[in-house]
Amino acid sequence: MRRFILALLAILALLTDATAFAAIKVVTTTEDLAALVTEIGGDKVTVESIAKGYQDPHFVEAKPSFIIKLHGADLLVVVGRELEIAWLPPLITQSRNAAVQPGGKGYLDASQGVRILDIPTGQITRAMGDVHPSGNPHYWLDPNNGRIMAKSIQNKLSEMSRGDAAYFAQRYEDFDKRLAEAEKRWKAAMAPYKGLKVVTYHRSWPNFADAFGLDVIGYVEPKPGIPPSPAHTLDLQQEMKRQNVKILLVEPYFDLKTPNAISRETGAKVVVLPPSVGGVKEITSYIQLFDYDINLLVSTIKQTGTR
């Protein structure tokens, strides 16, 4: 009898141990963040993203099903810089989860310490369209920022599960090494096209252009978040002809009608370039995102015969 009770206690202890070492439940706002959390967290975490990679991250619906995800989360990782301002705050409030409230121990703003571009100076008004007062939130498209984000994630995960700190550190080292190798590859592929003039639909690509030497000379949107207007499109076409711009980058969630019209008029190639992991099925990791985008970009540039 006594032995039986001891055995039972041992089993119970094992069971409680198993729950104590359960994976950290992480919810991220975008798939890019989810991919980075997977890189660092490995099998010590479970990750879910609220927005899909092929979705415009500015316009996600605050569906109640996301409230349940946030309710059960140990850690929420956000892009920040007001990218999620239109939908995340009510989800967080309704999550009934103290940890993931801004400033809580399970809340991580991934934009800390990264290089932010397009920080507006002077007076900002809505006459400028959807300006982000604290800078362009599409910062993850610079691999070096990805490295900094991965480091923040590593620090946060280590803080939440001290016992696994060495594991997370080792995974970061590994990711850092692979990213550095890949960066060399990407930079080499893009080197012949340094300073190449391009036009983009939305201002999603300043960090990407900066990292890989592209020169963005205009946007299909007259102002951020404002749909194309005929007058602006005409101006843009003239400018593209004058500067001989042959590449037009479009995010997958925008309508191709105006870009195609511009393409017919100017002879520029429209490239639907996913800005996020999950933008197309093949992209399942942060490194694959750049692999895919740079391959697509280089092959299109070659088709246009520019340089």
Place this chain on the structure above:
Amino acid sequence: MGVVFIRRFRRALWAAVALVPLVPANAFAQSSAAAPPAAEQQPADPQQIRQELNRLRQEFDAIRESYGARLAALEAKLGAVPAAPVPTTPATPPTADVPAGAAGAGAPQSPLPIYGNPAASSKIFNPDIAVIGNFLSTAGRNTIEPSPGFEMREAEVSFQAVVDPYARADFFLAASPEGLEIEEGYVTFSSLPGGLLAKVGKMKQQFGKVNTLHAHTTPWADTPIAMRNLLGGDEGLNDAGISVSKLLLNPWFFLEATGEVYRGSSGGVFEATKPGNVSWLGRVRGYRDLSEGTNLDLGASIARGHNDVGSAFTTRLIGLDATFRYRPLRRAIYRRLVGRTELMWSRREQEDGTVPAFGMYVSGEYQFARRWFGGVRYDRSERAFDSSLVDKGPSVIVTFWPSEFSQIRGQYRQTRYAEGATANEVLFQFLFSIGAHGAHVF
């Protein structure tokens, strides 16, 4: 010889004085200390030199004072210019030294804070402020409920911020031709244990869907007849009280139960003639994603309170609501469809017995281009105090969104009143918002 030397010495001194503004005071002290040994080497009329030196010292002191005052004033001005946006906000507000000769100098010796700086910490904690204008113009003939041709129906002012690590507060003040009132003003406790969410204050009661929405978030320029007939008018059920809701976690769908208690006076539906005549409300809401782009939202609500006939008479409301939404993720900014219906039953006790009344609306809204929405709505409702009186009618709506911050809406509305009159009206609505208005719940 001596005279020539003195002239030279004088020139050198003048040059030193001219350089003074460029040289720190202690540097000058050194150079003036270095000067006398040179003078001692030439004992040519020391008396004259001393006088000369004194005169120069006085002149220099005067210059130093005027320069010092001007410099201090300049520093103060520079400090007052708003700092260029930096990613990190300074922990303390910038300060300026009190100018030596300025008014008030001598009193406070410590640095003075400069006010009016946007980075000052007192302003960082200001709530998000927004104002939403709701302008309505009505054309057409309506003998039962005539509307003015032009009307600034409402200016909604909102203040929203986090209170402390445990709560946030939302205030919505509505200024309308009837005056200024607290449309809503409540605190939300978001970190309670047990999956609870509590709201305390004055708020829209969680009865159905349209009752919980602010006028500027509905897809129509007006409110459905059922809301006006059974829920007490355009404002609907809105009262001071406490609301507690809980997530009922299960593996299949989102389920939320809400219980609320109110003072008992709201919009003519409930009327507390005694302090104990509180009204209460219960709601269950279920939601499920059917696919990544479609979902179904169902709710049932019940409310009970005392009515204006007297403390012994109650009104009971029961509501059912269903919403179907479609929004493809890849084209989320171009396409969406929302179909919604609400059914409401009212049981009002009166001296001549209990009046059961039923009201409903069904509405559909479809986005057919990035900035264009088309919609229809059909209304039918009996009146709360006489169910033999039925008002009904259809509406057709077109909405244009110049941006997320403004909407222009046209609505054709036909109302067939119980009295026998039929009204055909065209409504134009302009909605425009400024400032930082928080996102709305789904």
